[in-house]
Amino acid sequence: MSTLAHTMMTAARPADSGLTGPGDLDRYHYAEAPMADRVGAPSWEGTEPELGRVGRRATGSRGRGLHGQLVQQLGQMIVSGDLGADRPLVPEEIGQRFEVSRTVVRESLRVLEAKGLVSARPNVGTRVRPVSDWNLLDPDIIEWRAFGPQRDDQRRELSELRWTIEPLAARLAAGHGREEVQQRLSDMVEIMSHSMAQGDALTYSRADNEFHGLLIQIAGNRMLEHLSGIVSAALQVSGGPVTGCDRPNEASLAHHARIVDALGTGDGAAAESAMRQLLTVHPEVERVVPAPREH
Numbered sequence: 001m002s003t004l005a006h007t008m009m010t011a012a013r014p015a016d017s018g019l020t021g022p023g024d025l026d027r028y029h030y031a032e033a034p035m036a037d038r039v040g041a042p043s044w045e046g047t048e049p050e051l052g053r054v055g056r057r058a059t060g061s062r063g064r065g066l067h068g069q070l071v072q073q074l075g076q077m078i079v080s081g082d083l084g085a086d087r088p089l090v091p092e093e094i095g096q097r098f099e100v101s102r103t104v105v106r107e108s109l110r111v112l113e114a115k116g117l118v119s120a121r122p123n124v125g126t127r128v129r130p131v132s133d134w135n136l137l138d139p140d141i142i143e144w145r146a147f148g149p150q151r152d153d154q155r156r157e158l159s160e161l162r163w164t165i166e167p168l169a170a171r172l173a174a175g176h177g178r179e180e181v182q183q184r185l186s187d188m189v190e191i192m193s194h195s196m197a198q199g200d201a202l203t204y205s206r207a208d209n210e211f212h213g214l215l216i217q218i219a220g221n222r223m224l225e226h227l228s229g230i231v232s233a234a235l236q237v238s239g240g241p242v243t244g245c246d247r248p249n250e251a252s253l254a255h256h257a258r259i260v261d262a263l264g265t266g267d268g269a270a271a272e273s274a275m276r277q278l279l280t281v282h283p284e285v286e287r288v289v290p291a292p293r294e295h
Helices: 003-010 065-080 091-098 102-114 139-146 151-176 179-198 201-217 222-226 228-236 250-265 268-278
Strands: 118-121 125-128
Touching: 065 091, 065 102, 065 139, 091 102, 102 118, 139 151, 139 228, 151 201, 151 222, 151 228, 151 250, 151 268, 179 201, 179 250, 201 222, 201 228, 201 250, 222 228, 250 268
Parallel strands: none
Antiparallel strands: 118 125
16 A cells, blocks of 8 residues: 555544544444434444454455445445435545545445445435345445345345356256366366365365356356356355355365266256255255255
């Protein structure tokens, strides 16, 4: 970070302002207050010293530096409900509170508008939009919801959606898989096995993410491929088991290997069955989706 950016991020705020300052841009804490208590003008207060696990990945839609941090800060506040629907967002106030330029504020609000979180109209200004208008398939919103007050609903919905998407993708991939891609999937299983033996959870997670992304890409369905970001976001959300991919274990690894074997023989039914087994490794998930039936 440049000296100027560091100075902007750490500048002290007036002692009597009671407002979140620029040094808190990357330390927002999800408030747990009931929605009914969130009334009045937008509040920038109530930050904690530590930001949770949310938002640690740098995404292209969010950007980097002050711009990316402001998008994340405001996005989290909207998703958590601290900035409720139809609340006005005054760019001048945002710039003043976080000591960032008009350009940073303007670009940040454009990103949030593209995600459906805010709307900007002449003579009305920028306002927070209702949940029904949000792009709930946006990876950032998935992530913010996963660590906000709606965390349980978000993880359940992700599990249900993956249960729909991935078994179908596995079945279709069995008929469209190319040899080099299938070899890549096999390589990912090998990497996962090695990293699990080494206790390297990060490498395991990266290989797992690539495995599922590749599987959807070779399914031969452009619409399914468009949804691959959902799976990627789900795999990056930690903090509790959502599927069998969340914790490296022998059962999960075996199901991945079964999928690769089924793709190699062109057995779509077996690939689909293995994927369903993979998505129900944990008992917690079995309460969300039914366990596959034996035929």
